Amino acid sequence: MSGGPVVLKAEGLSKRFGGLLAVQNVSFSQYAGEILAVIGPNGAGKTTLLNLLSGVYRPTSGRLELLGEDVTEKPIEYRCHLGLGRAFQIVRPFPEMTVHENVTVGALFGKRGKTLSAAREEAYDLLERTGLAPQADKAAHELTLLQDKRLEVARALATQPKVLLLDEVMAGLRPAEAQEAVALVRSVQGSGISVLFIEHIMPVVRDLADRVVVMDQGQVIAEGTYREVTANPQVVAAYLGTEAELHA
Numbered sequence: 001m002s003g004g005p006v007v008l009k010a011e012g013l014s015k016r017f018g019g020l021l022a023v024q025n026v027s028f029s030q031y032a033g034e035i036l037a038v039i040g041p042n043g044a045g046k047t048t049l050l051n052l053l054s055g056v057y058r059p060t061s062g063r064l065e066l067l068g069e070d071v072t073e074k075p076i077e078y079r080c081h082l083g084l085g086r087a088f089q090i091v092r093p094f095p096e097m098t099v100h101e102n103v104t105v106g107a108l109f110g111k112r113g114k115t116l117s118a119a120r121e122e123a124y125d126l127l128e129r130t131g132l133a134p135q136a137d138k139a140a141h142e143l144t145l146l147q148d149k150r151l152e153v154a155r156a157l158a159t160q161p162k163v164l165l166l167d168e169v170m171a172g173l174r175p176a177e178a179q180e181a182v183a184l185v186r187s188v189q190g191s192g193i194s195v196l197f198i199e200h201i202m203p204v205v206r207d208l209a210d211r212v213v214v215m216d217q218g219q220v221i222a223e224g225t226y227r228e229v230t231a232n233p234q235v236v237a238a239y240l241g242t243e244a245e246l247h248a
């Protein structure tokens with residue numbers, strides 16, 4: 001999968017919180033159409049890295065390129081308009097609005113100058129695509145956990161991303177539901193979107209990731225296919241004595 005155009009390129013990214021280097025000199029590239037997983041034990045710095053990618057944090061040092069453009073100092077909205085979408089681990093739709101309205105908001109946010117009716121139509125298409133059409137007129141707070149996650153993905157897709165960031169979207173799902181979520185992510189990839197995801201559930205990483213970046217204590221300690229990284233002694237050692245299961 002590697003070798004195509006690079007959509008995301010981190011060069012020596014670091015983030016310091018007081019005395020703690022939560023992310024330390026992290027470099028990696030993501031290629032167009034690729035599903036890239038970022039894994040690592042608790043506290044490895046994965047969420048902080050995602051926050052650096054999406055623009056929640058500015059790096060203490062380092063550089064980030066999105067679709068060939070230096071976005072290191074650019075705010076969240078700029079990155080979003082350029083083509084970076086994010087779905088959150090903690091699902092946060094507008095609870096009183098309907099499912100359809102929630103996705104419409106995403107569609108309006110994604111592109112400047114879009115009419116409301118175009119956004120509503122696009123939102124409906126996305127609900128069909130993510131299997132949420134039957135819930136279109138429900139209030140968002142009435143959804144099940146799996147439906148919530150679908151909504152998060154639909155809202156992120158509504159911004160028309162070229163690169164989608166997923167933050168542990170499988171957390172809390174039952175195995176059968178996780179399989180449905182895996183199928184959804186595959187269909188997202190099938191539509192030409194590159195996906196970068198953080199995930200603790202190893203079977204999901206194994207099934208989805210074209211390539212895996214492993215972090216420990218803020219640093220990248222390995223990179224490769226699922227098979228390669230799970231056979232890497234440094235990765236095995238990083239997971240030893242942690243609650244996370246390395247082998248599925």
Ligand SMILES: Nc1ncnc2c1ncn2[C@@H]1O[C@H](COP(=O)(O)OP(=O)(O)OP(=O)(O)O)[C@@H](O)[C@H]1O
Binds near residue numbers: 020040043
């Ligand atoms: N805003 C913050 N202020 C201070 N320290 C922080 C902040 N955010 C994260 N940290 C610290 O940075 C380190 C990395 O945290 P981070 O949440 O990025 O790890 P993670 O790999 O996502 O962990 P988990 O798998 O448990 O979610 C941890 O030691 C954490 O306590």
